[in-house]
Amino acid sequence: GEVSRLERGRLEFKTDDAGTIYFEWDKIVRLEATREFEVLTSDFRRLIGRLSTTGQGTLVITAADGTTSVPISEITNILPLGASFWSRIDGTFDSGFTYTRSSAIAQFTLNSNTIYHRPSFVFQMTASATLTHETDTNERDDRGAVGFSYVRYRRGNLFFSGAARFETNESLGLVLRSEVGGQVGQRFVNTNRAQLETGAGLVVTDEEAVDSESRQNVEGVLTFKYSFYAYNRPQTNVDVSLRYYPSLSEWGRQRIQFDSSLRRELWKDFFVSLNVFDTFDSEPPQAGAARNDFGVVTSLGWSY
Numbered sequence: 016g017e018v019s020r021l022e023r024g025r026l027e028f029k030t031d032d033a034g035t036i037y038f039e040w041d042k043i044v045r046l047e048a049t050r051e052f053e054v055l056t057s058d059f060r061r062l063i064g065r066l067s068t069t070g071q072g073t074l075v076i077t078a079a080d081g082t083t084s085v086p087i088s089e090i091t092n093i094l095p096l097g098a099s100f101w102s103r104i105d106g107t108f109d110s111g112f113t114y115t116r117s118s119a120i121a122q123f124t125l126n127s128n129t130i131y132h133r134p135s136f137v138f139q140m141t142a143s144a145t146l147t148h149e150t151d152t153n154e155r156d157d158r159g160a161v162g163f164s165y166v167r168y169r170r171g172n173l174f175f176s177g178a179a180r181f182e183t184n185e186s187l188g189l190v191l192r193s194e195v196g197g198q199v200g201q202r203f204v205n206t207n208r209a210q211l212e213t214g215a216g217l218v219v220t221d222e223e224a225v226d227s228e229s230r231q232n233v234e235g236v237l238t239f240k241y242s243f244y245a246y247n248r249p250q251t252n253v254d255v256s257l258r259y260y261p262s263l264s265e266w267g268r269q270r271i272q273f274d275s276s277l278r279r280e281l282w283k284d285f286f287v288s289l290n291v292f293d294t295f296d297s298e299p300p301q302a303g304a305a306r307n308d309f310g311v312v313t314s315l316g317w318s319y
Contacts, residue, residue, distance in 0.1 A: 018048045018066070021093035022105065022132070023244050024207035039246050040207045043087060044071045052076075055092035056085055057205045059168050061135060063096060091207060092132070103132050107278070109288045109316025119150035124312045126276070126290060136167045143274075143292075145310060158184040158294075158308065172202045176214065184294060186308040188301025190223040198236060210242045218260065224300035234260040234270070250280035271295040278316070288314050 016030035026038045026046075048066040054076050055061055062085070064078035074090055076083045094103065106129035114121045123146045131138040144159040164178040180194040200214025218236050223229045239257040244250075255275045262268035273293040278286045294308040 018046070018052070018093065019095070020102070021090065025246055026093070037246070040090070041088070044068075046074060046087075051078075051096040053092075053094045053096055054085070054090060057089045057091050059135075059172060059205075060085075066093075088207075091205060094132070100131075105130050105132065105319070107286075107288075107316055107318045109278075109286070109290075109314040111312055111314030120147065121150065122147045124290075124314055126288070126312075126314070126316075136165065139164045139166070145312070156185050158182075158186065168202075172205065173199070174202060174212070174214070175199050176216075178218075184308055186305050187294065187296055187299045188225050188304030189299070190225060192223075192300075193221045194218050196234075196236060198238065200238065208243065208245070210240070212238075212240050214238045217263075222300045224304075227301055230300065231264075232262055232268075233264045234262050236260050250286075252276075252278040252286075265298065268296075268298040270297070281315075284318050286316050286318065288312075288316050290314065 016028050016033075016036075019027040019029050019035070021027070021040060024040050026040050026043060028036045028038060030036060045068040046066055047068065051064055052066055053061065053063055054066075054074075062076045062078070062083055064076040064082075067075045067077060069075055069084065072087050074085050074087050076085065106127065108127045110126070111124045112122070123144075125142070125144045127142045129140045139162075141162045142160070145157065147156040149156075160180060160182040162178065162180040164176055166174050166176040168174045175197070176199075177197045178195070180192075182192045182194070183189060196216055196218025198214040198216025200212055202210065202212040204211035214237070216236050218234050220232045220234060221229060222232065237259045239255075241253075241255045243253040253276070256273070258272045260270040260272075262270075271293070272295075273291075275291045277289045280286045290312045292308075292310050292312075296306055299306055
């Protein structure tokens with residue numbers, strides 16, 4: 016067979032007769048592959064070469080200029096050198112629908128997350144939407160967000176990132192918030208079971224609200240991200256993201272965005288997801304609008 020990739024603690028191995036097989040990385044004691052690979056370690060070293068093993072628990076990367084031995088437990092990513100664009104993409108997509116006859120409220124939810132991986136950087140696109148319709152009053156209460164981010168990793172677990180986000184939320188009286196910014200941070204945990212990172216930076220926003228003029232704002236941003244994944248049946252993924260925005264141009268205003276998801280695999284590539292979000296704004300752009308929007312969503316999804 017052929018070693019395809021190592022990502023988030025799973026080694027993908029393609030065979031002619033048995034299809035694609037996934038192995039938990041912490042169960043691997045020996046690995047050999049003659050083609051060249053990009054190998055990323057937990058301290059963000061990038062190595063290129065053929066793979067072999069001289070002893071149990073150690074991976075040897077052989078390049079033209081010599082060999083490097085690395086404990087298997089410190090390897091976090093493996094990808095064939097020259098792999099195609101599509102083979103570097105991972106993502107999830109989930110949706111759900113609820114309808115309550117007694118309240119005549121229908122709600123549709125959608126979440127997606129697409130990531131393009133390279134050893135030294137990651138490009139990510141996220142999207143989420145909650146569409147709520149009350150039949151008796153013909154009223155709507157919708158929210159949605161689309162985000163793009165680029166993260167560049169450096170030695171010593173440091174990273175630099177730039178991001179853009181576009182958001183609408185009728186509960187908070189927000190027609191559109193456009194946000195662009197950057198930050199610097201550090202990844203404190205980077206293993207085949209979990210990742211933990213924090214960062215700080217600045218963002219510039221432009222807000223359009225119902226019945227009010229658009230306004231611009233400069234804010235600080237503090238971020239916290241945690242991911243945990245376990246592949247013993249059933250496979251489980253937990254992702255938590257927290258962003259805190261203290262305003263620098265409207266002193267005293269604070270915003271918080273919390274997003275989390277728990278995914279459990281039902282069968283290969285299909286999962287059930289529990290998503291929790293909380294959006295807080297101490298001074299919403301529309302006077303009299305709610306300061307907090309909270310939701311819990313259960314949905315079915317597919318990973319690719």
